[in-house]
Amino acid sequence: MEIMKLVPVGKERLWGGSRLKKEFGKNFDIDCLGESWECSVHPDGECLIANGFFKGQTLSRVLKIKPEYIGTKSSGCFPILAKYIDAKQSLSVQVHPDDEYAKINEHDNGKTEMWYVLDADKDAFLVYGFVHPVNEDILHKAVLDKTLNKHLQKIPVKKGDVYYIPAGTVHGIGAGILLAEIQESSNVTYRVYDYDRQDKQGNKRELHFEEAIKVMNMEVSKDVSQGVRLVNYYPGCSRQIICRCKYFDVEKVEASRGFDFSVLETSFQLLMCFEGCGEVWIDNDFGEHWINDNYADIMSLSDNGKENTFRINFSKGDTLFIPAAAGRCHLRGKCQLLKVRC
Template identity: 35%
Template sequence: MDNKMSKILKLNPFHSEKIWGYEEWNLSTHKNGLCTIKDSETTLLDYIGNTLPIMIKVIQANDTLSVQVHPDDEYSKIHENDNGKNECWYILDAKEDASLICGIKPNMTKELFAKVIENGEIESYLERVSVKPGDMIYIPVGTVHAIEGGLKLIEVQQSSDVTYRMYDWGRDREMHIEKSLDVIDYEGKNKGGKIENFSKLETPYFTVEKILSNGLYEDKVNKDFHSYTVINGNGYITDGNDKIDLNKEETIYIPNNIEYKIVGDLELLKSYI
């Protein structure tokens, strides 16, 4: 293996300010927001020479995001020249009695929901889920959703920047009503929602695990890559040569064929495909 390609990398996020808060694209090879190698202006995309199928973000929602939905791969490639966007949210911080929107009321059809939107009644047809730090929420394509204000979370998603808004709480931003109505999963075929007693979430697009290092955690990348985002704690990771500090909300990328040790008492979110 090329020595350049055999290093564990700490990443510097692409920062994106929003009217409701901000996003840090911690792991991203998407053209709309490229993360860089720490202490370097080199992008991860340029360094590894190919795009990754996933993206990892830290999202701070001071206000509620738009009510939105994401398309699947087929629809997104035809209409947006991008990937679909299955995603999941790991809650880092939450105000007391926090909730988020995940799904719509049952027995909806495209025609009925179009009338709901047209009549300005959408708020009455949204399903809310109570959340607290440590919860994991899976948002498959076609799921109507919104992150509410007072939440901070790690998002692991397909590498995509396609969002269709259908309601924005009175803010004057572009809506995508027709496309939203096209892609909503009215029958709930794509099962999403809160993952009870989360330790591992496996999807066709990515796997996410919660890892407790408990002083020492050892592993090897046997396919593609591993990525870790620190939930809590401090420590370091080493491949026997380099030693890289790990701090809260930082993300690292580990290429294939690397054996590594994580040292310290940390909670981490491990993402891979």
């Protein structure tokens, strides 16, 4: 069983910038790089495998061959999409549907997500819900009159902040924010307002007001202030759970030397390194056999079946996929990363 380094998918966006290229080594031939999809099996952007036995294959194909790599907690479908976002300009004010609505109307999953703020300009802010209850008439008039801002809750942000955005919450990432996003595997977005921006052809982007009204929460948003999060300190690292919901668990790890961890049969794990570098490996029994590309031939990874290890180096900007049931893993290095599982 191998740890797989993923090849991300770049997305050009009107509001994108250059920080993902300059700081994270995302060498896409894209002028305004807004998103780097780090782990995705979504048909709108599928990640490839960069190393090992499955090198060159899409992650989605690997998981069709080896569905057990997803884990027993998910019902055969890969549940998440992980990305980095560089908002040089503000994103649209938008909302995502829940699973029930999306599956019926969009033939896709809903989209609940969380953000970990990697960096933010001094006066940067997020849009998160409404400051008072609204209704369809109020919102429709506000969009037409371009006065929607007065109804929206603006939250100042700084490096290290975490926000959980359940489906149905009106939201927007403000200018000058760099963040990591963990979400359901979905690409359904309903734009409510887009600052009257125009694309390269001079066209305004499509809005989806009628769809948005059907799925958004129009009540006052719940308090999203940051509570104190428990940090667990171990020899060589600190670890803290920063988000836990029905779709994913996200842990921030800061390693000064390294740490050991287990990957159980319940879920795969992702390691998203956003600072530093290191190496990671699994305690493996090489007597295992793997299915190759044509689904028929069997290839043995060892002649003697003795226990051995695979090691893979990583650095800032790399994302690693560790299959479910990998067992005991070891990481050594000085780095900061998000560790994601379902």
